[in-house]
Amino acid sequence: MSATSIIKTEGLGRDFGRTRALDKIDLTLQAGAPIGLVGPNGAGKTTFFSVLCGFLRPTRGTVEVLGRPPLHRDVHGRVAILPQDAAFVRGVPVLSQLAMLAELQGFSAKAARAEAARVLQMVLLPDAARKTPDMLSHGMLKRIAIAQAFLGAPEVVLLDEPTAGLDPATASEMKNLIRSLDKERTFVISSHNLQDIEELCGSVVILDRGKIVEHRKVSELVSRTSCLTFRLESDPPETIVAQLTAVALVTRVELGRPGERRLAVHFRDEGEGGNKTQIAVLQALTAAGVGMIEMTRGQSLQDKVIEMTRPSS
Amino acid sequence: MRARRHIGVLIRHDLRYTLSSPRGLLFLVFFALFWSWILVKLATGWAAQLGTPQAGFIVSWIFDATIARLVQERPAALAAYLVVATTLTPLFAMLASCDQTATDLGTRHIRFLIPRVGRAEIFVARLLGAAIVVSVAQLLAGIAATIVAIVVHGGDGNTGAIVAYGAEVTAFLIVYSLPMVALMSLVSAAMGSVGLALLVGLGGYAILALTLTWMPFTGMTATIVSFLVPSGLKPYLLRPEIGPALAASGGALAYVALYASLGWLVFRTRDA
Numbered sequence: 001m002s003a004t005s006i007i008k009t010e011g012l013g014r015d016f017g018r019t020r021a022l023d024k025i026d027l028t029l030q031a032g033a034p035i036g037l038v039g040p041n042g043a044g045k046t047t048f049f050s051v052l053c054g055f056l057r058p059t060r061g062t063v064e065v066l067g068r069p070p071l072h073r074d075v076h077g078r079v080a081i082l083p084q085d086a087a088f089v090r091g092v093p094v095l096s097q098l099a100m101l102a103e104l105q106g107f108s109a110k111a112a113r114a115e116a117a118r119v120l121q122m123v124l125l126p127d128a129a130r131k132t133p134d135m136l137s138h139g140m141l142k143r144i145a146i147a148q149a150f151l152g153a154p155e156v157v158l159l160d161e162p163t164a165g166l167d168p169a170t171a172s173e174m175k176n177l178i179r180s181l182d183k184e185r186t187f188v189i190s191s192h193n194l195q196d197i198e199e200l201c202g203s204v205v206i207l208d209r210g211k212i213v214e215h216r217k218v219s220e221l222v223s224r225t226s227c228l229t230f231r232l233e234s235d236p237p238e239t240i241v242a243q244l245t246a247v248a249l250v251t252r253v254e255l256g257r258p259g260e261r262r263l264a265v266h267f268r269d270e271g272e273g274g275n276k277t278q279i280a281v282l283q284a285l286t287a288a289g290v291g292m293i294e295m296t297r298g299q300s301l302q303d304k305v306i307e308m309t310r311p312s313s
Numbered sequence: 314m315r316a317r318r319h320i321g322v323l324i325r326h327d328l329r330y331t332l333s334s335p336r337g338l339l340f341l342v343f344f345a346l347f348w349s350w351i352l353v354k355l356a357t358g359w360a361a362q363l364g365t366p367q368a369g370f371i372v373s374w375i376f377d378a379t380i381a382r383l384v385q386e387r388p389a390a391l392a393a394y395l396v397v398a399t400t401l402t403p404l405f406a407m408l409a410s411c412d413q414t415a416t417d418l419g420t421r422h423i424r425f426l427i428p429r430v431g432r433a434e435i436f437v438a439r440l441l442g443a444a445i446v447v448s449v450a451q452l453l454a455g456i457a458a459t460i461v462a463i464v465v466h467g468g469d470g471n472t473g474a475i476v477a478y479g480a481e482v483t484a485f486l487i488v489y490s491l492p493m494v495a496l497m498s499l500v501s502a503a504m505g506s507v508g509l510a511l512l513v514g515l516g517g518y519a520i521l522a523l524t525l526t527w528m529p530f531t532g533m534t535a536t537i538v539s540f541l542v543p544s545g546l547k548p549y550l551l552r553p554e555i556g557p558a559l560a561a562s563g564g565a566l567a568y569v570a571l572y573a574s575l576g577w578l579v580f581r582t583r584d585a
Contacts, residue, residue, distance in 0.1 A: 050584075054428075055427060055584065071431065071432065081428055083421065083425070085421055086423075087420040089420075091330070091333060091335070092329075092330055096329075101426075104319055105429055148425060
């Protein structure tokens with residue numbers, strides 16, 4: 001294992017009965033910029049996190065976190081997780097619960113309460129300290145679950161759907177919080193909100209049906225200079241592919257699935273020629289009577305993930 | 314060292330939660346009300362009547378000669394308390410310890426704990442927490458029963474002997490309740506739900522007890538079946554002599570080791 005490798009798996013697999021939730025996962029993640037973990041429902045993201053934290057045992061293969069097996073005592077307190085579906089104890093004030101978790105990380109009783117208050121402040125919920133979980137909304141509980149992941153100084157923070165269920169303003173605050181801390185620790189973020197992943201992460205791992213489809217830098221996946229993506233008023237005719245492919249420098253045309261009303265045109269980026277190509281593409285679409293709602297330079301991560309995890313691909 | 318500290322933290326919070334949770338309070342109130350009623354009855358006449366030869370004859374007829382001898386030879390209030398307690402200890406102990414790891418697993422609260430502490434520490438802390446609650450409850454009931462016995466029988470100048478027997482009875486009942494706590498560590502880890510753990514624990518125990526009572530087992534079969542659960546030790550605890558009760562206590566601790574080991578095996582390997 002290299003000095004900066006935080007997570008390493010080899011041939012990792014996990015079955016639930018006959019269902020293969022994870023299959024032959026060979027992955028090494030390095031410390032540094034946040035890493036996104038994305039994929040459709042049932043891709044195995046939560047199972048992967050659960051195996052990394054020792055909630056689930058792998059059926060096959062090996063997994064190391066910070067150079068140790070997940071349940072090793074050396075890893076305790078150095079890896080934190082926002083679990084997707086864990087609940088706090090009913091009837092016990094959240095400050096007491098966070099303080100207990102801090103004590104388990106080595107804080108004294110008094111310091112643990114101060115630490116609990118600190119993380120509640122971080123998630124903008126200082127007033128919730130004396131409230132019990134049943135007195136808080138779903139979004140507030142989510143923020144408190146995020147807060148527990150920031151207790152102490154974990155080196156790796158796994159966040160499973162950190163912004164799901166949060167209102168836009170709070171989600172934005174949580175993203176700012178992650179940004180403000182991503183120099184001190186490595187985040188691995190699983191989310192269906194691919195715009196969040198695109199904004200926050202330096203690289204992304206795409207999972208589909210338990211397998212790794214891609215592990216690359218986000219910038220490489222969402223090339224801004226050699227693609228145009230269109231959101232259309234209606235699904236384009238099949239003939240548009242031939243019309244656009246005939247345009248100079250166009251290398252590939254992708255149609256969205258029926259109902260997606262989407263079109264992506266890839267071309268060779270050759271400076272001035274590239275600009276001419278873009279104009280020619282727009283003219284071809286207009287000539288074909290295809291109505292556009294929006295045009296984006298490059299391809300969004302969402303489009304890329306959809307493309308890569310299509311059942312037919 | 315770190316493990317001991319983790320266990321200490323978990324137990325402290327566990328006890329605080331038990332004393333403030335509806336389920337913990339329900340157990341404590343139920344336990345306190347029941348024993349208050351029994352002990353008041355013993356103090357206001359039952360114990361005095363149990364010491365008479367006529368009562369000894371009836372006890373011998375309802376139970377057996379050993380229990381009748383226990384009531385005659387030992388302070389009747391404490392002897393009666395022991396007989397009732399050995400019958401109800403499994404119920405109370407199961408009620409008090411049906412949680413342990415069940416809520417942790419059922420609500421997945423354990424996912425907040427596992428990144429910070431070992432599974433063994435969680436299991437041991439929950440087991441010890443439940444054992445402490447049950448033992449303290451038994452201790453308080455034992456002290457109350459001893460006080461009642463002193464009030465009823467203490468006029469004969471034998472207060473020292475009553476206190477000694479009260480301590481003996483209390484210690485035996487605490488030890489006798491521990492296998493039930495360990496059994497519930499197994500059931501709660503297997504079920505992952507408090508309600509289901511209580512249902513399976515009490516239901517299983519009741520079915521076995523009824524089977525033992527009503528089915529005409531003989532010889533070796535009866536011996537083996539009766540020792541599947543610690544109630545097989547009960548007759549030894551109810552002897553007036555201390556020797557069999559000490560042996561039964563050793564047996565109870567063996568049950569604790571067996572059940573807790575099985576519980577750990579289930580908890581260690583199950584998904585969290």
